[in-house]
Amino acid sequence: ISNAQGQLLRELDPASAQNNIADQDQNSEFIRCAKTAIASVEGGVPRAHLMHYANDGALLQELYTVDGAGTLIQSANFEVTRQATEDDIPAIIDIISPLEKQGVLVRRDRDKLEEEIDYFTVVEREGLIVALAALYPYDCDSGEIACIVTHPDYRNGTRGANLLNTLEVNARAAGIQRVFVLTTQTAHWFIENGFSEIQLDDLPEAKQSLYNYQRKSKVLSKKL
Template sequence: MNKRFPFVDWFRNSSPYINAHRGRTFVILIEGEAMAEGRGEQLIQDLALLHTLGVRLVVVYGIRPQVRQALRDDGITPYRHEGRWVADDTIMARVERIAAEQRLWLEARLSVGLPNTPLHGVELTAVSGNLVMAKPLGVREGIDYDRSGEVRRVRATAIQGLLDQGSLVVLPPLGFSSTGEVFDLDAAEVAQQAAVALGADKLILLGEAAGLHDASGQLQRQLTPAEATPLMERAAPGSELARHLGAACGAARHGVARTHLLSWLDHDALLGELFTRDGVGTMITQHRYEQLRAAELADVGGLLELLEPLERRGMLVARSRERLEHEIDDYVLIDRDGMVIGCAALHCFGDAEMGELACVAVHGDYRGGARGELLLAEVERRARRLGLTALFALTTHTAHWFFEHGFQLASVADLPPMKREAYNQARKSKVLIKAL
């Protein structure tokens, strides 16, 4: 770590993401609470930075707290059902006014180019318009929702054209009908439908909660829609959690690769999620970004980088690039967003019906998460499939881990003949065997 300029190290580590995000389309929802609590300025500066890095941005904004305050000020109590208010003409007058005011504020802030600000010299063109078509919710369970609506269609071609011109597209939580009516929409639904229609690379939902946490309070960094759906169903109708999880699961099931749940209360959340490997929030995705898979020749560089610190400390026998390339089919690995963070190998001795569990390694930053057990289970599965009856391992440092996972202390004489002849007496490795 660069102690004088830690930013330099962070910048180097973020460079793969800067390159990966360039030219990508992100749909970002900023809930109205962020603006109401004065967090809009920081978010706009981050949006400007993303724009300068070549990210194609569609920004959806919410206005719920502002409308609630306006209704309270005017002594109006809206009728609510299943988390949505019935938007009659009185309520819609406030919705339309506040949506327009918020859009103008956003566009004005995106135009600031004063010296000594992050927006200095940045040419940002923010464009809005009748880009979301809507239809009324209609009568449901005997309730006429009047001008509360849902998204009918997002004009994706028009938005793509604006993005191609270098514009930042701003979408209010409003929709328009073919008959000229304006409908109140859920901002999270607008963001979801825009992300799906555009084939966005990411949907980012900025709310109050800093992602999802399990019963012990640990951040759940990644969930599939199937895992997130029960949480959504238990959430209160109309709550931020229900709306965001509904949008995230819907987007994932319709092709949006990654949806991120972040908190606008954290000034660093947006950039921290996008430009660090582990991120700061929860991601909903159909495809896990940490996966166990067979190693390929293209992984040799990553394997060398993972193994080198352990080889230097004498915990593993050094392996050359040529040896890894020759034995690559023996390896399984854990890939975390393109980085090899764990590996193990199964070397077969078919004549003895035994296999060697070798080169078990997990990156220092990712230990303690049962990844070693995951690798062991996969090697055992492979060994059984090949008809092997036992696994053996040689270790100088981690015998107790093997004992905890069913291995028994053995002797050199118990090894297959070829391995027995190649045993390095100088290392004095312990011999451990597990019956399958």
């Protein structure tokens, strides 16, 4: 199933699938197959896969790759955003290690992650951690957002922005009125998402004392 721009839609719930085929020829073989798939999922089948028969190897790609080759219709959410657990640490290390080696992220060893795992939120896609981020509370009304990272295979999307929004919601729920970030690479992205550059002196004192002048990170903040 494709959208109005002809882009393949890889995952849909039954209602979204129905909306996307509403303007097409309802008597075509494809639409009949799509309607059958939608009805099956609405009837309790966990998932249905739609692939084009002319694509060589489509079935194997659909079954044995994460993104597949067609459209997956299922009632349950394909991706889940949740609190990280210690079981996620190996996957977190795999995702952040390359960026740590490049100097983009501050190094966090396994012991550090075990201490801080409760601050992390992850996006899980069929058992695979594809994105993560952390929210560290500071004083009574401030929190630091850090380590927003998406798996290299899943960077073309809105997972980073969605994670940022989730952390902001969690921060508000915890009574945090302002979040801040330190970044060497992505200041423009945070500015696009409502952050403004501030001075080091504007940070909580506990964070000021930890600032690494060699990294020359920009400091940005956002009121919630």
